[in-house]
Amino acid sequence: MAFIDYYKILGVSKSATEKEIKAAYRKLARKYHPDLNPDNKEAEKKFKEINEANEVLSAPENRKKYDKYGKDWKHGEVYEKAQQQQQQTHYQSNQQGFSSQEYSDFFESMFGGARTSSRQSHYQKFKGQDFHAELHLDLKDVYTTHKQVLTVNNKNIRLTIPAGVENAQDIKIKGKGGAGLNGGPNGDLYIKFIINNRTQFKRDGSTLYSNVNLDLYISLLGGEIMVDTFDGKVKLKIAPETQNETKVKLKGKGFPVYKKEGEFGDLIITYHIKNPTNLSEKEIELFKELQKLR
Amino acid sequence: MEKNLISITTLCSTYEIEISFIDALYKTGLIQIVIIEHNQFIHQDQISDLEKMIRLYHELNVNIEGIDVVFNLLEKEKELREELNTLKNRLRLYENE
Structure with a gap:
């Protein structure tokens, strides 16, 4: 359990007055308050720290005890244990706001649980933790x-x-x-x-994107191919002389539209033409003939 | 009477706040008040925001105008966070290509 320097947390000196402590606490609370930092775990942690520091330093009795034992708080535990039972009853009966588990082990060992005196704790008792x-x-x-x-x-x-x-x-x-x-x-x-997303489809809202490879001959002469959509295969007609990177839109074959039952986005398919490899001599000869025709 | 309405008198006593505070929030447009047979109510959906306003007012000493500014900025921040998520999702389309 590490010693916590509450003065350092609030950024005040050990001789700070109650007014200075209050002002420092308010300034930091305005910066790190969870209402002003939604979904920010770092700010939430920081707010708990400054809240704890304020709980100790703003109460003269607690501050006195903290100042007395300070870094050697462990030696104070003997004294604490003698008084703990009495205090526990007091703290538990008054406990509001932060549950004791929101305080550091250091705070628990010195003060036994949550103290309540501020209006802040008073209001937080109404709603549970998110x-x-x-x-x-x-x-x-x-x-x-x-x-x-x-x-x-x-x-x-x-x-x-x-x-x-x-x-x-x-x-x-x-x-x-x-x-x-x-x-x-x-x-x-x-x-x-x-x-x-472990699928072949990329998603932008309700629009899906996918790439489909086209055989050279189908891209040149046209034909039919089967392509995967998110909920099965569909047959597509390929127009003759289809170019590389041609995009086609399959209406209603995309992803469901959020909270609009039965409504779907589109699937955009991009054709990539794959040229044949390992050409035979005959194929090379025929391609050369074709080349001469152009 | 609608079930989801909570009387302002009850709210003021539960949260130990002055009715003038609720009035000021209403005049600034931060909450909506429903009047039924001369009694004032607010809808329970607004309770969470109202609690936030009470905390800002009492814990952080933010005045009514400040609360208005904070709520507007939080709303903008929420919109920006949502936009950021959308853009991050869109950016994935171009990653690993």
């Missing part, structure tokens, strides 16, 4: 709407994943976060979808 989770899925998994059961903090949550959900898209599930305190509402659960 949970953030990542769900890794394959592109194929989000081609159709499906239900999945997730286990978050030992709770099973039945989730409907709409077809066409985007990579890195967040969805909020109301009330599935941490339990509210003192009868307050539960926090929310935010799930970020990480979608791995």
